[in-house]
Amino acid sequence: MDSQEINRLLCDRFEELCQLLLPNGKRRGNHWLVGDLSGSAGDSLQITISGSAAGRFVDFANPEIKGATPLYLWHKVKGCSFKDAVTQAKDWLGIRDEDYGIKRHKTDRKSTRLNSSH
Numbered sequence: 870m871d872s873q874e875i876n877r878l879l880c881d882r883f884e885e886l887c888q889l890l891l892p893n894g895k896r897r898g899n900h901w902l903v904g905d906l907s908g909s910a911g912d913s914l915q916i917t918i919s920g921s922a923a924g925r926f927v928d929f930a931n932p933e934i935k936g937a938t939p940l941y942l943w944h945k946v947k948g949c950s951f952k953d954a955v956t957q958a959k960d961w962l963g964i965r966d967e968d969y970g971i972k973r974h975k976t977d978r979k980s981t982r983l984n985s986s987h
Contacts, residue, residue: 872940872955878962879939880923887916890946906945
């Protein structure tokens with residue numbers, strides 16, 4: 870499962886996600902409003918919660934703070950790596966890699982090198 874699919878699934882529950890990430894925010898029309906990415910009171914950070922622009926956000930008090938996907942919002946709000954944001958979002962969505970045929974096996978590099986030398 871790639872990040873595009875995870876973003877689509879997050880968009881399906883985006884208002885709920887905004888409530889989780891930024892509980893001090895409020896809905897106004899098609900936007901979730903909050904003071905900033907730390908969740909302070911206010912309404913300068915606007916996040917589109919539905920439609921074709923769902924996931925886009927901008928802080929009008931600091932226009933350099935902006936993004937276009939729910940995963941990127943997660944990454945910015947939580948202050949974690951994007952990889953960790955993906956893992957956390959998948960956990961929140963209840964997604965396990967096994968559900969999508971993704972299998973990870975540890976490879977013993979030493980035995981791989983030994984076998985490849987034959």
